[in-house]
Amino acid sequence: MTVKQLSVFVENRPGRLSAVTEALASAGINIRAVSIADTKDFGIMRIIVNDTDKAIAALKENGFIASAANVIAVIADDKPGSMASIMKILYNANISVEYMYAAFLNREKGSACLILRVDNNENAVEALKDADCTLISEKELSEI
Amino acid sequence: MAQRYWNEKIEKMELAEMRKLQSERLVAQVKHVWDNVPYYRKKMEEKGVTPDDIKSIDDLHKLPFLSKADLRDSYPYGMLAAPLSDCVRIQSTSGTTGKRVVSFYTQNDVDLWEDCVARAITAAGGTKEDVVQVAYGYGLFTGGAGLHGGSHKVGCLTLPMSSGNTERQIQFMMDLKATILCCTPSYAAYIGETLQEMGYKPEDIPLKAGIFGAEPWTQAMREQIEATLGIKAYDIYGLTETSGPGVAFECEEQSGMHINEDNFIAEIIDPDTGEVLPEGSKGELVFTSITKEAFPLLRYRTRDICILSRGKCSCGRTLVKMTKPMGRSDDMLIIKGVNVFPSQIEEVLIKDFKAAPNYQIVVDRVGTTDTFEIKVEISDDMFSDTIKDISTLEKKIGADIQQILGIRAKISLVEPKSIPRSEGKAVRVIDKRKLV
Numbered sequence: 001m002t003v004k005q006l007s008v009f010v011e012n013r014p015g016r017l018s019a020v021t022e023a024l025a026s027a028g029i030n031i032r033a034v035s036i037a038d039t040k041d042f043g044i045m046r047i048i049v050n051d052t053d054k055a056i057a058a059l060k061e062n063g064f065i066a067s068a069a070n071v072i073a074v075i076a077d078d079k080p081g082s083m084a085s086i087m088k089i090l091y092n093a094n095i096s097v098e099y100m101y102a103a104f105l106n107r108e109k110g111s112a113c114l115i116l117r118v119d120n121n122e123n124a125v126e127a128l129k130d131a132d133c134t135l136i137s138e139k140e141l142s143e144i
Numbered sequence: 145m146a147q148r149y150w151n152e153k154i155e156k157m158e159l160a161e162m163r164k165l166q167s168e169r170l171v172a173q174v175k176h177v178w179d180n181v182p183y184y185r186k187k188m189e190e191k192g193v194t195p196d197d198i199k200s201i202d203d204l205h206k207l208p209f210l211s212k213a214d215l216r217d218s219y220p221y222g223m224l225a226a227p228l229s230d231c232v233r234i235q236s237t238s239g240t241t242g243k244r245v246v247s248f249y250t251q252n253d254v255d256l257w258e259d260c261v262a263r264a265i266t267a268a269g270g271t272k273e274d275v276v277q278v279a280y281g282y283g284l285f286t287g288g289a290g291l292h293g294g295s296h297k298v299g300c301l302t303l304p305m306s307s308g309n310t311e312r313q314i315q316f317m318m319d320l321k322a323t324i325l326c327c328t329p330s331y332a333a334y335i336g337e338t339l340q341e342m343g344y345k346p347e348d349i350p351l352k353a354g355i356f357g358a359e360p361w362t363q364a365m366r367e368q369i370e371a372t373l374g375i376k377a378y379d380i381y382g383l384t385e386t387s388g389p390g391v392a393f394e395c396e397e398q399s400g401m402h403i404n405e406d407n408f409i410a411e412i413i414d415p416d417t418g419e420v421l422p423e424g425s426k427g428e429l430v431f432t433s434i435t436k437e438a439f440p441l442l443r444y445r446t447r448d449i450c451i452l453s454r455g456k457c458s459c460g461r462t463l464v465k466m467t468k469p470m471g472r473s474d475d476m477l478i479i480k481g482v483n484v485f486p487s488q489i490e491e492v493l494i495k496d497f498k499a500a501p502n503y504q505i506v507v508d509r510v511g512t513t514d515t516f517e518i519k520v521e522i523s524d525d526m527f528s529d530t531i532k533d534i535s536t537l538e539k540k541i542g543a544d545i546q547q548i549l550g551i552r553a554k555i556s557l558v559e560p561k562s563i564p565r566s567e568g569k570a571v572r573v574i575d576k577r578k579l580v
Contacts, residue, residue, distance in 0.1 A: 007529030009527055042557060044529060044531060063560050065523065099530075
């Protein structure tokens with residue numbers, strides 16, 4: 001059970017983030033999670049949206065390079081140690097986390113949502129389910 | 145100071161006498177080429193010209209041109225006019241795949257080449273009392289070999305340093321009291337800056353002159369080098385196709401370079417029509433080698449744009465003078481002394497990505513050092529959602545470019561359509577250096 005993440009290539013110069021978000025806004029896309037990995041010259045903006053296909057189309061139409069990848073959205077309790085326990089589950093299953101960030105996908109008070117990009121989605125999903133973690137599906141995502 | 149010449153008779157020869165000498169040599173050279181170079185003979189036949197049509201220098205314009213493309217087509221032996229067993233040396237252009245030129249020399253060719261360089265060293269004030277530090281690259285590149293040979297001819301104590309290792313350059317310069325430095329102007333500037341940083345004043349430096357060439361440089365750069373090193377800086381011109389440095393050299397007047405006309409006939413042509421232009425016109429420089437045995441190019445188009453003039457020179461030399469090249473009639477760039485064609489960069493990009501992305505070459509000069517950046521518009525195939533993959537890609541392009549060109553470029557991936565288009569086509573080269 002994974003969700004789609006969009007990655008967009010963004011040059012490090014004024015106005016580029018404005019242009020990306022404007023393109024998404026015009027298409028009526030809601031951004032549910034965002035993270036930027038940056039280097040000296042460019043960044044990769046990673047986003048989770050309510051309608052991935054529509055978002056990709058809107059970005060390409062505006063000349064951006066974007067691609068989609070499957071990531072895991074896992075619900076964690078908003079309390080000390082819950083992130084540590086998720087990391088431990090993945091570590092024990094020999095899963096490597098390439099990057100992660102937090103999402104604005106709190107279904108209820110007292111919970112948080114983590115977006116995880118791992119080296120093996122299938123094994124990670126299995127390990128997290130075995131440990132009774134709550135994962136969000138693509139369908140649920142569009143309904144939140 | 146008394147004027148000094150390496151070969152006074154030639155360097156001060158009256159024009160009529162020089163033209164007579166050039167005519168005799170040209171007639172003999174055309175026969176030599178006709179008999180030994182089928183490639184050029186075919187070109188002459190296509191133009192309906194035979195050696196009988198060339199009776200003097202006035203008939204030079206009847207001969208067909210040669211271009212770099214001809215040298216590429218005939219690589220490696222197609223222009224060879226002497227038996228390989230008579231050749232003693234090859235030199236080559238700066239390691240640029242696809243555009244490589246391999247030039248052959250008999251012992252006589254090497255002697256004449258070194259004689260030309262000896263004139264340049266003498267014109268820069270060099271005598272057998274001097275210590276000449278050759279900091280041009282040694283190897284296939286003609287810079288090191290040319291100045292090295294010329295320095296031997298004059299009888300100077302020669303320090304065969306090759307380029308690089310600036311600390312060692314400076315140690316030898318100071319310890320062995322080098323009086324003449326030979327290298328690219330940008331390297332001379334770098335050595336000067338390093339000496340300055342180390343606390344040396346111009347009067348502490350034993351150098352009195354420098355002979356700098358193989359890349360374009362400005363009057364401002366000359367003044368800066370002269371000030372930091374406390375020397376007079378002389379320009380030298382040449383190309384591997386004709387021999388190497390020493391085709392033309394500066395005298396103490398420092399206002400253009402005297403062409404060694406007893407070996408090379410110079411013409412200025414309109415680069416579009418090929419028509420010979422009158423003296424004083426700006427156009428493409430064309431050389432005919434009239435003494436070379438192994439690799440005698442007739443009417444070779446250099447692609448360098450300059451002006452020739454026969455005004456009286458205060459040094460007493462009568463040899464025609466050429467201005468510093470003011471540009472190129474093709475798209476070749478000279479970056480850090482290396483010849484770079486945009487097509488070479490395109491080839492690397494095609495090889496790495498199966499299709500050429502849009503790219504732009506940005507050249508600038510910071511202080512006295514060229515900067516070289518290649519912007520590449522990222523495509524779907526190149527994109528990945530991890531920084532690691534994109535950085536690996538940038539490094540791969542950089543390594544491939546360096547392998548082909550021999551110099552490092554900064555690779556910048558940019559967004560699609562961010563490289564400016566003019567009439568729909570991307571602008572390939574932005575050269576911000578102000579050289580002329």
